Amino acid sequence: MATQNRILSLSNLIATNTGRISAYLEQHGLPTPSLDQNAPGIPLPDSAPDEIKTLRTELIDACSELKDLITGPKDLMRFNWTTWVSIKVILRFNLDLSFRIGETTTFEEMAKVSGLSVQNVTRIVRHAILNHQFFEEREAGKVVHSGCSAYLQRDEYARHGLVCYLDEFWPASVRTADALEKWPDSEENTDTGFALANDGKSLYEVLAEFPERGKKFGLAMANADEDPKFLIEAYPWAEHKTVVDIGGSHGSIMIDIARRFPHVTCVVQDLPHVVEAGQRLLPSELHDRISFQAHDFFTPQDVEADVYYLRSILHNWADKYSLLILKDLIPALKPGSRVLIHERMLPDHGTVALPEYKRAIDLDVGMLELLNAKQRSVQDWKELFASADGRYVFLGARQPKGATRWIIEAEWKG
Template identity: 55%
Template sequence: MASARITELSTLIATNTEQLNAYFAENNLPTPSFDASALATLPIPEARQDLKSACIAVIEACSELSDLLSGPKELLNFKWTAYVSIKIILRFSLDFSFPVGSNTTFSTMSEYSGLSVMNVRRVVRHAIYNHRFFEEKALGVITHSALTATLVRDDKVRNALIVQLDEFWPAGVKAADALEQWPNSEESSQTGFSLANNSDKSMFDIFVGDRKRATRFAKFFDRSDEPAHILLESYAWDNVKTFVDVGGSHGSIAIGVAERFPHVRCVVQDLEGTVKEGKERLAPHLKDRVEFQTHNFFTSQTVTADVYYFRSIFHNWSDKYCIRILQSLTPALKPGSRIIIHERILPDLNTLNTADAKGAINMDIGMLQLLNAQQREMHEWEVLFKSADKRYRYLGATKPDGAIRWIIEAQWQA
């Protein structure tokens, strides 16, 4: 019953919060705060998975409790103004209008941005009350909060928020229209993103013609969402002599492999501009073991290797194109060659109520609105390999502790 559940959630929140607070107190660490001086992330060590689990448990329980106490009718009330103020703040750089540690007024922010005092006031107060952007502890006196201070200090965080609001959000608004216009399309040019941009091109093709947006988008993905060492410590590298990172961008994964396992020769393949940048960034001591090659993964593979690695590539493409990627590998494959696909897997019913599951499900919808692509369920991977070529033997998938991506693997049997 709901009444029993809300009590259960309350207890869960109290128990896990006490555990977290005790850790902060014992280690003389600051407790979470919205003050501008607060830490941008909680000071929980990577090794303390128990504390990370406690934190997730509190967040999930608070969300469920809030929903239960709101009731269905209130939950169905769409918050259609939710992110309007955030977009305006970022567009007019109001977060940069005064230094962290000082204060300002609506008039000063107006002079900085060119917006009227009335519009600055209404935007900033909306952001305060809905998103904890800025603080107004005295009437008309504005200071930074932890969130706006983080935006000012961390350009990657700020850029990510801009990309999500300017590129991803409009595509989501148009996703239903795209499904109506092109029912069940597998084409990346027939999406909510295409409609939002009044274009018949795919997201990637649109970015090719707009350097500023392309750079901003690339920077969005130049962020670590899980520790790089997880893959290096969770795969048997002893018998790997040649490693090809297909679509490997600037080579961060290949460089990690080369640094950790000197016996492995690494090849990074990507489009021409990315390869050029990767070569320029490569440390001199790795140039004899990390090679950059211009390669389109829809064309025939020319490098014979022990392992071909794809990190977050397949979720950008629908099944028909993923099959083409796998088929393009076959000219170079030798008996025993392995294919590693490193990305999220959609949850089953046993893992549905987890933070990882929510992330994967949200990403799945994101791929729909942007590219008509998808995250896949566990059983769909074997089907995908067999659809590409019967000589692929699916080996299964494993998810290391602390990871968000699975290591999905198949072997070539000539």
């Protein structure tokens, strides 16, 4: 009876939220959601009110739960071991780029372009259609783009991201159980599923040794970024004069900050070849306020500043190494210096909507697979600073409205 009540409750929620979202779309002259090749990547525009976006999140969550309840444990635990094979083949052989959006192709034409047999193209494409709604076969043997395949053709960063996930992350996930069996308590980034899938080499070693893979990885990560306004508008930069961006790549965040706050000077630190490129790309009008410095954050910091900014750095490292990074800041810290961590947070159970919680846990396990690293909760951050040095005072963590990353901050009391 409890399950029956739950499925009826979910059904009512789905009907209610669907009706309200449909009414919003109709009222604003927006198209009904579809997977047609001309459909937008996300059915709701960025300008949609938070209330409507929340309804969408609730609807997705309810549909997923209702599907699971009706499917039942037996079928939920059936492992589809072929699910992503077709997408990986399609992207590897550029089948999705072999014809334009709005055009029609055939299995024979795709075979000629790719060098694959007609038989293999046919089975792969049909598998992708049935499992991922990737392409459409409206007539037997006639293929057109769907919303999913068209989206990847329009957004090269999204396509690079999916290629990276399938080529780099997927093999790591398959070997993670083996890594945990071999190294159950390791914090080393060479003792991972990724390393087992790559001849014992860590992610960093692979990216350094194979520049083309490193380039693809960088493009994939660029797609996952967010608008810098969430940081710039939510932090009191006007109260500070000097900033060190640790692991700051080409300095894009510091460029935005320097332009908004003319009194702020910045130092961007990263690997030698990265900062050389950053210096070349730096707009000429900012040469007197932004400088670049080669620096290894596992060595003592030698630049004194008001704020030390680390964006998505520490989640790449286990506690053992994150503590070293925080300790190596100490030689340059002065009373009142701030350490500003800008990362996604691992929320406490039950504090956020299920889809958001699932994304956080997925990323946490992903960091385990790749680097033996982790996502951290507010309590984890508090304990990390305390373990690094008792003179760090944890100031808390907050998530700007609409942002994915949190602002996590500590002050050095000296």
